[in-house]
Amino acid sequence: MLAEKYILKDTVVYKKLSISFSSFDNFFKLNPLRWFAVWTMVISGRNVAIHLENRWIYWDWNSFSLYVLFALLLSSFIDFIFNTKINKNVNQSIYVDQLKMFIYGFVLFFIGANPINISFDLLFFGLPYILFFLNGNFIWKISLEIFNSSKLQRKKLSFFLVPAIICTFFASLIGFINDDPMISTVSAVFLPFPIVAISFSPAIRHLQRCRMYVVFIPAMFLSMRYPWFLTIILPLFLFSRYYHYFTQGNVVPTLKVNESNRDIIK
Numbered sequence: 001m002l003a004e005k006y007i008l009k010d011t012v013v014y015k016k017l018s019i020s021f022s023s024f025d026n027f028f029k030l031n032p033l034r035w036f037a038v039w040t041m042v043i044s045g046r047n048v049a050i051h052l053e054n055r056w057i058y059w060d061w062n063s064f065s066l067y068v069l070f071a072l073l074l075s076s077f078i079d080f081i082f083n084t085k086i087n088k089n090v091n092q093s094i095y096v097d098q099l100k101m102f103i104y105g106f107v108l109f110f111i112g113a114n115p116i117n118i119s120f121d122l123l124f125f126g127l128p129y130i131l132f133f134l135n136g137n138f139i140w141k142i143s144l145e146i147f148n149s150s151k152l153q154r155k156k157l158s159f160f161l162v163p164a165i166i167c168t169f170f171a172s173l174i175g176f177i178n179d180d181p182m183i184s185t186v187s188a189v190f191l192p193f194p195i196v197a198i199s200f201s202p203a204i205r206h207l208q209r210c211r212m213y214v215v216f217i218p219a220m221f222l223s224m225r226y227p228w229f230l231t232i233i234l235p236l237f238l239f240s241r242y243y244h245y246f247t248q249g250n251v252v253p254t255l256k257v258n259e260s261n262r263d264i265i266k
Contacts, residue, residue: 021246044129045112064228105133128171128183135167136214147204161198205257
C-alpha cells in the first residue's frame with residue numbers, strides 16, 4: 001500500500017488523516033470486513049439461479065439488478081443482527097455453531113437466488129456452496145494466537161482443518177457432478193491450502209493463506225462472471241485498508257502472510 005510506504009506513522013500528515021478516518025468509526029462497528037464472505041455467499045445464490053438458465057454465462061454486466069442491490073444491503077443488515085444477537089455465544093458447542101452456520105449459509109444463498117426461484121435443483125446446486133461456506137467457518141475458528149504457544153499440537157489444527165478439507169472436497173465433487181464450473185473449480189483451487197496446512201509442520205503462514213484465500217478465491221471467480229461484483233468489493237477492500245492503517249497502524253485486510261512469523265512452529 002502506497003500510504004504505508006510514503007505516509008509514515010508519527011508524521012503530521014498521518015495524524016491529520018488519522019483524525020479524518022476516525023470519523024468512520026461507527027461504520028466499522030458494523031464489522032464490514034465480514035461482508036466479503038456474506039456478499040460472496042449472496043452472489044453465489046444469484047449465480048446458481050442464473051446458471052440453471054444459462055450455464056455459459058461469462059462477464060455479464062447485465063446480471064446486476066435492483067434486487068441484487070437490495071439483497072446485498074439486506075444481507076449486510078442480517079449479518080449485523082446475526083453476529084451481535086444470534087452468534088455471540090463463544091462457548092457454544094462446535095456442532096451447534098456449524099448447524100447455525102449451515103442454516104445461515106442457506107439464508108444468504110436464498111436471499112441472493114431470490115426465494116421465488118426455490119426448487120429442488122436450486123437446493124441441490126446450492127449444497128456445495130453451503131459446504132464451502134462451512135469450510136470457511138471451520139478455518140476462521142482457528143485463532144492465529146495458538147501459534148504463540150510453545151505447546152501447539154497438530155491435533156488442535158486437525159480438529160478444524162480435517163472437516164474443512166472434507167467440506168471442500170465434497171463441494172468440488174458435487175459441483176463436478178452438477179456440471180457447475182464455478183464451485184467445482186473454486187473448491188479444487190482452494191483445496192491444496194488446508195492440505196498443506198495440515199500436512200506440513202504447523203506454521204502461521206499456512207493458516208493465514210487458508211483464511212485469506214477461502215474468501216478471495218470464490219470472490220474473484222464470481223467476479224469473472226459478474227464483473228460488477230468486483231466494483232463493489234474492491235472499494236470496500238481499499239477503503240478498509242486505509243481506515244485500519246490510519247486509525248490502528250495496521251494494513252487490514254491484506255493478502256500478505258505475516259513476515260515476522262516465518263519460522264515453523266514445531
